[in-house]
Amino acid sequence: MPVATRTTDTRRVILDTAQRIMARKGYSAVGINEVLAEAGVPKGSFYHYFTSKDAFGEAMLKSYFADYLTDMDAVLAPSGASSAERLMAYWQQWRETQSIEDCQGKCLAVKLGAEVADLSESMRLALKDGTSAIVDRIERMIAGGLEDGSLSVDGEPRDVAHALYDMWLGASVMAKIHRSPAPLDTVAAATRTFLHL
Template identity: 75%
Template sequence: MPTVQGDTRRSILDTAQRIMARKGFSAVGINEVLTAAGVPKGSFYHFFGSKDAFGEAMIRAYFTDYLADMDRILAEPGQTSAERLTHYWQNWRETQSIDECQGKCLAVKLGAEVSDLSEAMRLALKEGTTAIVERLERTISAGVEDGSLTIDASARDTAQALYDMWLGASVMVKIHRDIGPLDTTMTVTRQLLHL
């Protein structure tokens, strides 16, 4: 059972994810997050030593939740590996709306920004994105084994290329204010997996 302190810490992190997914890391002050979370200012330094430590904790919490959702999608019973991957990409498309992603696109929003600001945040992003690629690689390998997809490169290279492509398309959606890049990426994904 979560503690009051654990609930408060999580509330701060969840609130920050929602705000920073819209505004970025540097544009958001701690007071804005604490006010939105309904938490007194003194509480922040009880949980986090600095804004960078807070940013690292937020990124790690984001990936913990993201990977749990991904694991759930990629383990759905009664589906082939190709169907599970397709569901994952469809979920990606649905959560990467043009104007509001409700904290679901934190890696897209903060990736380039915080990688230049903080080594700890960069490493948290690297660990999180590497874990995503590893899950994609395992599912692609399983798809080759169950015959639901075929690939022309290694499972690792295919997984990395697909993740890079989807991440880039998500950035292009923000630039163009149009969901089209994700639709194009879905088409290319199907081609790469021979679906």
């Protein structure tokens, strides 16, 4: 196996392992040694792939959002469904992924957002870029829904997209606190109202 491929694969294994662990425990509660042990990577290898825990956290978030956006694009891809139907399919997928494991979910923006925003500027910016890319896609779906007549909104698509994303993030946090999908169901109903569905 070429060294470049082995390096890329090992780096990816470390990032994927960290995402799984940190989705459960948070960023500060997880040490690099725990991630490396779980990934089956020698302890001395970490700095071969990352210059610091901060750089590692930034890389992990960028990797997470790249995967998230790929999945989101697949859900929102044209399929014969209206823009409103595709957007609601995205919210339904969100509800399902945030309701798993007693509403502990697996969204790193929900799990790490407040925790790392004050710890690391580079991680805060990775979160900002990733969440902005999500809002961009929601805005495009709203604009598409206005064009195809499948939804309507009171206000500008960008403002509505931001409001919806913020509501879903908040509902995800509340679902974790209450260990109940009820906040997600409430925000799903509010989303239908926002979109006049």
